[in-house]
Amino acid sequence: MxxxxxxxxxxxxxxxxxxxxxxxxxxxxxxxxxxxxxxxxxxxxxxxxxxxxxxxxxxxxxxxxxxxxxxxxxxxxxxxxxxxxxxxxxxxxxxxxxxxxxxxxxxxxxxxxxxxxxxxxxxxxxxxxxxxxxxxxLRRVQELELTAGIKLLVVSVVLLPVLPNRGFGPGGVLNPFELWWAVVVIAAIGFAGYIAMRIAGANKGALMMGLLGGLVSSTSLTLSAARASQTAPAAAPALAAAVATAQSVMFIRTGLVVAALNAALLQHIIIPLACGALAAIGCALWLARRAFVGEQDQAIDPVSPDMLNSAIKFVVVVACVLIVAHYAQVYAGDIGVVLAGVVSGAIDVDAASVSASRMSGGELHNATLSAAGLSVAGALVSNSVVKAMIARTQGTAAFARPAMLVLGVSAVAVGAGIAIELLLP
Incomplete structure (x- = not known):
């Protein structure tokens, strides 16, 4: 010593x-x-x-x-x-x-x-x-909130570690660990957003939820926000702003992921990414201003923040989409790469970004950079469309209208960016 x-x-x-x-x-x-x-x-x-x-x-x-x-x-x-x-x-x-x-x-x-x-x-x-x-x-915590928190701990700390972390099914696309991890992420975002709104008020808590949720999964955030609008109708404008915030973060996160995995691919998607990000940021600022101006932050009545059932149903759909994306990629070549991005991006943009980056670079090199770029851009568009559908079917009208507006505007902006990219020499 x-x-x-x-x-x-x-x-x-x-x-x-x-x-x-x-x-x-x-x-x-x-x-x-x-x-x-x-x-x-x-x-x-x-x-x-x-x-x-x-x-x-x-x-x-x-x-x-x-x-x-x-x-x-x-x-x-x-x-x-x-x-x-x-x-x-x-x-x-x-x-x-x-x-x-x-x-x-x-x-x-x-x-x-x-x-x-x-x-x-x-x-x-x-x-x-x-x-x-x-x-x-502790004096503010309700029994149903405590129960939801304990359930989340059980599924994340007890069940998740024992699941096999390897692929099953066609092409090994069904990974039990990763699928259940998606369940945990969705449930955790919903629970954290609920707690944030209970502590900080409807508006501030919702915006915190959007920023943090966008870093993890903007799709999961949209589902959580839509469900939250049912239990906290007063927070609908702020929850829509949270979706816009998460949408903005998604574009930035996608660019960072692609740059880290395949810098050459970033050149082929920088215009669609920039168009989508600018549109989403503009909408986020507009919706956030609407949520705060002229209205006092409202408290959230205690309700069950348990998101497990919705998360499990959502992940079942994810599994089906992954299988479809696998077969599209196998049987259709470069077109299949684009279709796979569109299909898988409907659920998870990061999965499409990682897949396209790997296929167009490194040892695989199964796709051209232009096809991989279209795959990522298509994933951004399809993801925005799916989130708009989630907002429409899972949220209140007061939430769905502004949320669908921002998602639609950003999807159109990405589409315009794709057109500009294709027209450039």
Whole structure:
């Protein structure tokens, strides 16, 4: 062990103890002397004891560290019962639990797990400081919201990792992991958007939903926004602005994906991308202005944000489209490449962009750059059309009209860009 390493471990352990102690001490700064719980000195000492136990575990053996930990545990438990026995005591065990975690973090730092110790220490201080905010949040959470969140955790953390991550079916296009990942993404966007609207209000929350959803999947965002307009009609204008925002992000994201995979292909789609992006950004600014001007942000009534059923149905359609796109590509050559882009782009523009980039470059080189460019541009148009259909069939009229307008305008703009590209020498 070098001196520099030992000093770093010591500084991390000391910092954890000081940070937690300052937070606890600041909260008790108005308490009379003798009635305060563990503060800056106690927490710092516990962190340093943990540091000593972690450092001493190597030369003295794990029994040394275990004995020190047992002693600290006994001290903390005794401290809790002593304070709880005071007249009028009505308290939880947060300080005692924090004291134990500070000791463990100090021990981790002493044992060389500096990053783990730092993360644990910082998260502890954050949780201690957010006491009132967390309690306020819990008071606002409804049972149906909690149930929806737990379901989302089950399908993403428990079920997703056990699914096979390889292709099945014709051409190996059906990947259970990727298909279920789409379910998780759609459900998560819907849930996150609902929470954002509950916390920030209908308008601001919807726009946050559009920006973040556009980074992941603008199609999933459109479905989530359409469903949200049913449960929160007052947010329909802002939800339409969210769709326009996601549409703008989609064009930018597509350009970045193509540039990263096949820079030569970007030259063949830059005009359609630019036309579509400018149209979508203009519509997004217009709709956002309409959503905010003259109207106060409205609260969202608690409803179930569970999107799993809609997400599963949507992904079943995705699987069917992928099979059709595979056969179009196999049996129709360059025309099939374009058709495959149009069909697969109806569901996922990124899939069409990646496929076209790979087919027109690298080892595959199964398609010309012009055909690949038309494939990506066609995917952008078909994706916009499908999202307009989703808005019409899944959302309210107040949401569907402006959403279909922005999607239609951007699709026409991409079409105009394709025409310009074809006319250029």
């Amino acid at each position: 070098t001196d520099e390493s030992l000093y770093l471990r010591f500084v991390v352990a000391l910092g954890i103890g000081l940070a937690a102690g300052i937070e606890r001490g600041w909260k008790q700064r108005d308490e009379p002397s003798g009635q305060r719980e563990a503060g800056i000195r106690t927490f710092t000492i516990l962190a340093l004891i943990g540091f000593g136990a972690g450092v001493g575990a190597a030369p003295l053996g794990p029994l040394f560290a275990a004995a020190v930990a047992l002693g600290v545990f006994a001290f903390v438990v005794t401290m809790y019962f002593f304070d709880a026995s005071k007249p009028g005591a009505d308290r939880g065990a947060t300080t005692e639990a924090a004291a134990l975690l500070v000791f463990m973090s100090g021990a981790l730092a002493g044992a060389g797990e500096v990053l783990a110790a730092a993360i644990a220490g910082v998260m502890l201080v954050l949780l201690l400081d957010l006491k009132h905010e967390l309690h306020s949040f």
